[in-house]
Amino acid sequence: xxxxxxxxxxxxxxxxxxxxxxxxxxxxxxxxxxxxxxxxxxxxxxxxxxxxxxxxxxxxxxxxxxxxxxxxxxxxxxxxxxxxxxxxxxxxxxxxxxxxxxxxxxxxxxxxxxxxxxxxxxxxxxxxxxxxxxxxxxxxxxxxxxxxxxxxxxxxxxxxxxxxxxxxxxxxxxxxxxxxxxxxxxxx
Amino acid sequence: xxxxxxxxxxxxxxxxxxxxxxxxxxxxxxxxxxxxxxxxxxxxxxxxxxxxxxxxxxxxxxxxxxxxxxxxxxxxxxxxxxxxxxxxxxxxxxxxxxxxxxxxxxxxxxxxxxxxxxxxxxxxxxxxxxxxxxxxxxxxxxxxxxxxxxxxxxxxxxxxxxxxxxxxxxxxxxxxxxxxxxxxxxxx
DNA sequence: TCATATCCGTACTCTTCAGTACGTTTACTC
DNA sequence: GAGTAAACGTACTGAAGAGTACGGATATGA
Numbered sequence: 418x419x420x421x422x423x424x425x426x427x428x429x430x431x432x433x434x435x436x437x438x439x440x441x442x443x444x445x446x447x448x449x450x451x452x453x454x455x456x457x458x459x460x461x462x463x464x465x466x467x468x469x470x471x472x473x474x475x476x477x478x479x480x481x482x483x484x485x486x487x488x489x490x491x492x493x494x495x496x497x498x499x500x501x502x503x504x505x506x507x508x509x510x511x512x513x514x515x516x517x518x519x520x521x522x523x524x525x526x527x528x529x530x531x532x533x534x535x536x537x538x539x540x541x542x543x544x545x546x547x548x549x550x551x552x553x554x555x556x557x558x559x560x561x562x563x564x565x566x567x568x569x570x571x572x573x574x575x576x577x578x579x580x581x582x583x584x585x586x587x588x589x590x591x592x593x594x595x596x597x598x599x600x601x602x603x604x605x
Numbered sequence: 606x607x608x609x610x611x612x613x614x615x616x617x618x619x620x621x622x623x624x625x626x627x628x629x630x631x632x633x634x635x636x637x638x639x640x641x642x643x644x645x646x647x648x649x650x651x652x653x654x655x656x657x658x659x660x661x662x663x664x665x666x667x668x669x670x671x672x673x674x675x676x677x678x679x680x681x682x683x684x685x686x687x688x689x690x691x692x693x694x695x696x697x698x699x700x701x702x703x704x705x706x707x708x709x710x711x712x713x714x715x716x717x718x719x720x721x722x723x724x725x726x727x728x729x730x731x732x733x734x735x736x737x738x739x740x741x742x743x744x745x746x747x748x749x750x751x752x753x754x755x756x757x758x759x760x761x762x763x764x765x766x767x768x769x770x771x772x773x774x775x776x777x778x779x780x781x782x783x784x785x786x787x788x789x790x791x792x793x
Numbered sequence: 794t795c796a797t798a799t800c801c802g803t804a805c806t807c808t809t810c811a812g813t814a815c816g817t818t819t820a821c822t823c
Numbered sequence: 824g825a826g827t828a829a830a831c832g833t834a835c836t837g838a839a840g841a842g843t844a845c846g847g848a849t850a851t852g853a
Contacts, residue, residue: 432704436840447801452842512703514763516620521763529760559755560783567751570759572717575702575709595748595792604783624810635831640812794853801848808841818831823824 419444419451420468423461428505432513437461462513462520469506470527476501477532481539487549488593494536495565496589502570503579511574533558550600557605565592607632607639608656611649616693620701625649650701650708657694658715664689665720669727675737676781682724683753684777690758691767699762721746738788745793753780 422444426435437458441448455461480494501507514520537554540561544551551557565588573579580588599605610632614623625646629636643649668682689695702708725742728749732739739745753776761767768776787793 431706437842438840441801445801447803448841449802449843449845450800453800458841511759511763515700515703518619518764525760525763525765529756560752563751563753563755563780564748565751566756567747568717568754571699572713575699575713576706577713592751595787598787598790598792599783602786604786625812626810629831633831635833636811637813637815637832638830641830646811796853797851799848799850801846803845803847805844806842809839811838812836814835815833816831817833818829820827820829822827 419446419454419461420465423465424506424509427465427509427513432509432516459517459519462510462517463523466510466514466520466523466527469510470524470531473501473507473528474531474535478535481535487543488597490539491561491596492590492593494589495561495593496586498562499565499569499580499585499589500582502566503573503585508574536561549597550603551605552603557600560599560605561592561596564595565589567592607634607642607649608653611653612694612697615653615697615701620697620704647705647707650698650705651711654698654702654708654711654715657698658712658719661689661695661716662719662723666723669723675731676785678727679749679784680778680781682777683749683781684774686750687753687757687768687773687777688770690754691761691773696762724749737785738791739793740791745788748787748793749780749784752783753777755780 419440423435423440426440426443430439437448437451440461441451444451451461455464476497477494480497481490483490510524514524533555536558540549540551540557541554543549544554567588569580569588596605607628611623611628614628614631618627625636625639628649629639632639639649643652664685665682668685669678671678698712702712721743724746728737728739728742728745731737732742755776757768757776784793
């Protein structure tokens with residue numbers, strides 16, 4: 418599949434090293450086919466962003482789906498979010514979008530602005546049921562995000578090694594504990 | 606000055622739109638002069654990164670310098686950090702470095718890894734004097750960073766409008782309050 | 794078997810830009 | 824004002840890649 422080949426090229430060569438010819442060769446397709454399917458280079462990148470975003474939104478929604486203890490749900494979700502944002506594909510797409518305003522807007526729309534509301538409605542519902550007290554779901558999610566992600570994403574975007582799975586889990590749990598502590602004091 | 610001209614080009618054209626010729630013209634210099642001063646394109650970008658980092662480190666150190674109430678010091682510092690990370694020059698440099706591993710490493714070294722220790726030693730000293738209780742200065746700084754910056758930097762990197770100065774200040778204060786609350790409970 | 798649509802491979806155009814070469818000009822020093 | 828070094832401007836080379844053109848292959852279905 419072409420999108421798969423494009424991701425492989427992207428991971429190996431970086432955003433600047435990706436060429437339509439290399440992708441075509443790896444996919445066993447011709448350049449002309451790529452152009453007829455995706456229009457141009459940006460179109461192909463758009464398709465990659467959408468493909469990644471679809472997989473993401475689905476996972477986020479299902480992580481917040483059960484009715485376990487909010488601490489467990491949030492902590493699992495936190496770990497998943499960290500894993501997602503330090504995943505090589507996401508990183509490469511973020512790097513590529515960073516220097517292209519159209520792609521950047523698409524990435525924001527299909528990523529942050531699609532995931533945000535899902536989490537916010539979870540926080541609102543949980544808060545309404547009295548288990549958890551958040552002042553405002555939107556700012557609460559930002560606080561949660563900050564406590565979990567910290568400077569991790571920007572550092573790996575700039576080339577640092579991503580934290581180990583174990584470290585990710587620890588971070589997810591600590592961040593969740595900190596978030597719940599702030600909730601208890603009415604500071605989230 | 607050449608570096609100034611380069612920054613202007615970078616802000617107007619974006620990282621990909623910057624060419625040595627345009628910079629030379631804007632600076633009233635010749636391409637050959639640029640090459641003799643900076644070696645090559647990356648050398649010029651390195652110089653820009655260093656120039657920006659020097660200004661930054663100085664401001665950070667002086668913000669943490671006085672012996673005011675830690676809440677005031679931290680809150681002022683927080684606002685400054687937010688302003689710094691959403692500043693157009695920093696953003697443009699981050700975007701440019703994101704697709705160039707050498708520049709990325711330089712940006713990390715002269716930015717995050719230079720500012721971090723300064724803040725950590727402030728936290729350690731303040732903690733030692735009993736005014737504030739942090740478990741570990743390094744993770745405490747990460748927590749503080751997360752509470753202040755949240756997803757602001759990545760969003761503006763992807764093209765969103767930076768928050769207003771007023772919003773930045775509010776964020777700096779709220780983030781500081783949250784951080785101090787976590788300190789009190791031994792969670793930072 | 795024929796018709797049609799899709800796709801492959803190759804080759805071509807066009808543009809852009811990094812980096813270099815070089816002759817001329819400015820400016821400073823003695 | 825002669826000598827020297829730095830810097831200007833213009834022109835050139837070379838490489839790379841986006842996008843296009845087209846003839847030939849392959850498949851599908853009537």
